[in-house]
Amino acid sequence: MAGQSKNNRIKKDANNILFISISIILIIMLMSVVFYSTLDAQLGRYQNIAILSVVALLVWATQSRLLKITQKPFRFISDEPVEITNDKLHYVIDRLSAHVMQGDTTQDFVKTNFSEIEVKLIQSMQALNTQINSIIDLLKSEILDDSHDVLDANIMQLASTLTQYVNANTAIEKALRDNLKQTYTLLLKLQTQLEFLTQSSVSTQSLDIEEKRIHDLEGIVETHLLVDKAIDEQLQVVTFDTHQSALLLLDLMRHLSEDAESIVQYIANANEKNVSKMERDMDNSVKFIISIEQFIQKIQEIPDKLRSDIVSIQAASGVIDGLAHLVDSIKEISFQTDILAVNAAIQAAHAGEAGLGFKIVADEVRKLAVNSNNAAEMIEMGLEKARHTIQDGLKFKFLDEIMLQMDSASQVMESVKQLQEGQEDMQQYYKTLFAVINKNNTKLSHDISEVLGSIQYEDVVRQRIERAQQVILERNELWRQVVEQLSTGEVDGLITQFNAVLSDYLTKESYHNNSMESQNSDDSSSLKFELF
Amino acid sequence: MAKIIFLVDDSATMLMSVKNTLEMAGYKVETAEDGVKAMAKLTAGLKPDLIITDINMPNMGGIELIKKARALPGFRFLPILTLTTESQQSRRDEGKQAGATGWLVKPVGGADLLKVIKQVLPGA
Numbered sequence: 001m002a003g004q005s006k007n008n009r010i011k012k013d014a015n016n017i018l019f020i021s022i023s024i025i026l027i028i029m030l031m032s033v034v035f036y037s038t039l040d041a042q043l044g045r046y047q048n049i050a051i052l053s054v055v056a057l058l059v060w061a062t063q064s065r066l067l068k069i070t071q072k073p074f075r076f077i078s079d080e081p082v083e084i085t086n087d088k089l090h091y092v093i094d095r096l097s098a099h100v101m102q103g104d105t106t107q108d109f110v111k112t113n114f115s116e117i118e119v120k121l122i123q124s125m126q127a128l129n130t131q132i133n134s135i136i137d138l139l140k141s142e143i144l145d146d147s148h149d150v151l152d153a154n155i156m157q158l159a160s161t162l163t164q165y166v167n168a169n170t171a172i173e174k175a176l177r178d179n180l181k182q183t184y185t186l187l188l189k190l191q192t193q194l195e196f197l198t199q200s201s202v203s204t205q206s207l208d209i210e211e212k213r214i215h216d217l218e219g220i221v222e223t224h225l226l227v228d229k230a231i232d233e234q235l236q237v238v239t240f241d242t243h244q245s246a247l248l249l250l251d252l253m254r255h256l257s258e259d260a261e262s263i264v265q266y267i268a269n270a271n272e273k274n275v276s277k278m279e280r281d282m283d284n285s286v287k288f289i290i291s292i293e294q295f296i297q298k299i300q301e302i303p304d305k306l307r308s309d310i311v312s313i314q315a316a317s318g319v320i321d322g323l324a325h326l327v328d329s330i331k332e333i334s335f336q337t338d339i340l341a342v343n344a345a346i347q348a349a350h351a352g353e354a355g356l357g358f359k360i361v362a363d364e365v366r367k368l369a370v371n372s373n374n375a376a377e378m379i380e381m382g383l384e385k386a387r388h389t390i391q392d393g394l395k396f397k398f399l400d401e402i403m404l405q406m407d408s409a410s411q412v413m414e415s416v417k418q419l420q421e422g423q424e425d426m427q428q429y430y431k432t433l434f435a436v437i438n439k440n441n442t443k444l445s446h447d448i449s450e451v452l453g454s455i456q457y458e459d460v461v462r463q464r465i466e467r468a469q470q471v472i473l474e475r476n477e478l479w480r481q482v483v484e485q486l487s488t489g490e491v492d493g494l495i496t497q498f499n500a501v502l503s504d505y506l507t508k509e510s511y512h513n514n515s516m517e518s519q520n521s522d523d524s525s526s527l528k529f530e531l532f
Numbered sequence: 533m534a535k536i537i538f539l540v541d542d543s544a545t546m547l548m549s550v551k552n553t554l555e556m557a558g559y560k561v562e563t564a565e566d567g568v569k570a571m572a573k574l575t576a577g578l579k580p581d582l583i584i585t586d587i588n589m590p591n592m593g594g595i596e597l598i599k600k601a602r603a604l605p606g607f608r609f610l611p612i613l614t615l616t617t618e619s620q621q622s623r624r625d626e627g628k629q630a631g632a633t634g635w636l637v638k639p640v641g642g643a644d645l646l647k648v649i650k651q652v653l654p655g656a
């Protein structure tokens with residue numbers, strides 16, 4: 001391979017020498033024609049034609065050479081065999097992709113260089129024209145004495161101009177070569193490596209086949225770029241979802257934190273305010289309970305007291321009844337005494353004067369009887385009054401007792417009421433507390449439940465990335481096939497496979513909900529719930 | 533008696549988060565990571581009141597699971613919901629034909645999920 005490269009260089013140098021030699025011969029011919037035309041007037045009329053012919057030849061020769069340079073395919077062949085590895089292949093593929101993406105830039109670069117070539121060519125042609133005209137003018141001057149020296153100088157100047165032109169041309173060629181090298185290095189490097197794989201000589205490959213392969217490769221690279229674009233679009237969705245999910249989570253966490261904070265605050269305030277009141281209520285409750293106990297004790301004592309009072313009353317009544325019997329006896333005695341006095345008076349009347357004294361006694365006895373009866377009645381009235389007095393006394397005693405008990409009862413009622421109020425306060429307080437806690441818990445529960453939706457984005461994103469990973473794997477597998485098939489034949493069939501991979505990926509993605517699109521979509525496929 | 537919901541999803545985060553939400557709402561939750569494991573539990577005697585399944589799962593996907601579950605005795609009228617990232621109408625139709633009761637597209641908030649569950653589980 002190195003020998004072949006050397007041969008090419010030798011061949012190229014020989015071509016350059018040949019080109020310069022022909023140019024010099026043509027110039028000498030031109031000068032000879034001009035020189036001899038001055039000697040022979042008949043030849044003068046051919047002078048201009050000859051000059052124009054030589055200039056035309058020169059222009060043709062340079063243009064041909066330029067065309068030859070520009071049309072000459074550039075071949076970059078590594079001197080050393082390159083071992084193909086996946087990494088190296090991926091590197092080449094990546095560079096190739098990057099280069100295809102920069103295709104426009106490269107085209108611009110080539111255009112700019114061609115403009116430079118044109119400018120330099122025009123400048124060189126103008127310089128050459130000037131030189132030739134000055135030689136012609138010199139030859140016309142007929143100053144023969146100095147003509148040789150001047151002619152030599154002019155020829156030297158012309159040679160110098162030609163050298164400059166050749167140098168400019170070489171520089172242009174080099175610039176173009178560099179440019180082409182830059183454009184196709186990666187493609188040809190890949191090609192060279194593949195050619196090494198096939199163990200075949202590069203020289204046997206025809207330019208057409210190489211160009212077709214490059215074209216196919218470019219087609220594959222374009223599809224590759226489309227796959228990358230599709231993946232990139234999905235990755236943008238992933239980024240959007242992740243961002244949205246993160247924002248949602250942050251918002252929910254903020255709500256959770258606020259709700260938790262408010263409930264803690266409420267309970268803390270409630271404790272501070274209510275603990276002392278609760279303590280006071282409990283102290284009062286204890287006092288009320290003690291008074292209720294005392295009241296109950298008193299109520300339990302009432303039956304015994306009543307029993308003893310009744311017994312006393314019964315005894316007093318018995319005594320009074322006994323005294324009433326005694327009054328009756330007195331009344332009986334008084335009545336009999338009266339009858340006896342009446343009988344004694346009758347007997348005294350029968351006795352006449354002898355009975356006068358006895359009659360006086362009998363009257364006195366009768367008076368005694370009447371007085372006894374009066375006394376008995378007065379005793380009876382007194383007893384009756386005494387009985388009433390006892391009964392009334394007992395009655396008042398009971399009333400006092402009842403009033404006392406009523407007071408205690410009302411105090412107890414008050415205590416019970418206060419206890420009840422205290423209990424109601426407590427109930428209301430706990431009711432409110434539980435209502436607030438319940439409300440906040442419901443909010444907390446709802447917030448926590450809504451976190452679920454955000455966490456599900458992780459699953460959505462994971463699946464999207466998995467699909468992207470899958471398509472990358474399939475694409476890489478196709479690249480491996482590209483490498484294999486490049487060594488054996490055509491690769492254009494793989495473009496179809498690349499497109500199939502892309503199409504499959506896009507179809508799979510279309511099955512899934514696109515959160516970025518569904519936000520503003522009324523499409524039925526964006527329905528979140530559907531019951532069949 | 534708490535209703536039993538059988539949750540089938542290959543995503544650990546999904547299983548954990550949905551399970552928490554459902555348990556907080558008072559349901560008893562059983563889980564499986566794919567269709568094969570789900571079928572193993574169902575054939576072993578698990579009698580859920582509702583199945584919620586993902587569609588894309590390894591070993592056995594949601595559509596196949598619904599078809600196989602429907603063929604089991606006593607599962608003909610059991611409500612089965614899908615919970616998936618897929619939203620295209622053709623896939624919904626596929627789910628409907630397999631015997632799904634409803635189609636839910638991830639992500640679904642807790643409140644919405646419970647609302648749908650109440651619709652398919654009367655008295656729950």
